Amino acid sequence: MALYAMPPQPVMAKLHVGQQFQDQLVGSTTSSASGAYAIKVTSANAVTSSEYFGHVNLMIQAAGNGYFSLYGLPREVSEVSGHMMLGSIEGKPAAVPAQATLILHRLTGKDAAVSDVAASDGCWALETDEGPAWGHIDSVFGIMDGVRKWVTYYSGSTSTVGIALSIDGAPWVNGEAGTTSVTGGAGSDQFPTASGWTDYTYETEFEEGVFESCELSGDAATFPYAWDGGGQGINVGVPAAHYCVYYSAGNEPSQTSTQAFTFSDGIDLTPTIDGYNFGLDLSNVTGWSTDVTLTYQYTTDGWMCGVNNYPERGDDTPKNIVAAPTSAGSS
């Protein structure tokens, strides 16, 4: 089993069909006969050199006895008290270490004869470009007039999307192989302002590709690998929100999803003799972005309401903030 760090976003975004890329080895191990494993981080540099705007895409590859599997999981790299830490990309403390079960797939034909090392060497090729796919950014809601709302998507914003895996022509199973993240480029995009009754989820486009392992002819995974930009809003219905804060006319409160939390529960990448066991967090959120700002501009008195908590608490992903005319919120 091998843990790899995928190339940073600017490299992935420049891929052309037929081109290969090489993941960097972070650590490796051999599982027990029962399949239990613990991968130690022996090359922290492989992680830190692969990060882009603090985000890194990691991938576990497992191969042996004619079986193969992979599992992707994006992480955030941050510096805490002089130590480089690896933590959950949503900013929530990850249960470290946590268990993740990889579903092994049986290889056939010539692939079954490929050595375990070759099968999990971290080399991939872009087989086909599937074109753009929409990914969620965040949502704005309102049930009153007089409140203008908009979403700003900043440089370094990252969306996580499920990886679909297919071995030897088997049906695609989205999300079974974990998730990957796509980080936007420089600058920012502000989506159109919405007023009045609003129930928009904003989306932006990502370029989706089918990737093949360099050594296995029948192994493929599909996931977004570049940010195309642009945006649209789709109607999703106003959620019930009752945790409300009053704002008088003229207020312009904003909430940002930037993950500014301290990753005190993350993995310390500072190299040591023994390395560190790598923990896996199963609390991945598929399709939602970080590093976006929701702004609500009140031109009349009103309330800002959250679904599961007060708006500034930020427990919800997406934010699910509703502009409402009274403290009763929305139902």
Next chain:
Amino acid sequence: MNCRAVIAGGLAAGLALLLAGCGAASVPKLNGPFGKDSPGGDCMPVPRGEVATVASQEWPNSGGTARIEKIILVGSHDLRLVAAWVVPVTGTDLIGVFAGYPPLGTKGDGPGSLAPGIEWADRQRADGAVIPHTAGHNVFNLVLVVRPSGVLGSVKDIYVDYAVGSTHYRLDLHFFLKVFNGVPTGSSCSSP
């Protein structure tokens, strides 16, 4: 650096306004029983010379009884803290943000008198406030009364330093504030 308590008017007797990094022997722990806040901010106008009530921030207490040690306005510019309270909230509404003093504001019809569960009579001055463990969705609403000088008063962030027993914590509200004194808020609201 000498740290001095700033007394303002009759409303802030005993209130200490401390600059970030002044007098602190060590950094308090994050991830305490008050939880975490999501980054955000607000821009608001007030009539010239008026104060602003900023009460959009809250926290629960998932641990034992805590005591607030100080409220810190980080990067404060032309903005004076007139008063600070913590108010128990047993309902689902916070006091909010408006011009004038809480709970009614300059219009006399502020939300404080309208929203059930805002226990205004049980408020404590923030400095030294005792925060018991909270059950369910009960929280404590931070109420700041600030006065801008000049055209624009601002802060970059607000910290709530508190202690549970001998352990010291910090709740970083990740909250910026701009108060426009007698002028509109302008076209773009962003952190100062």
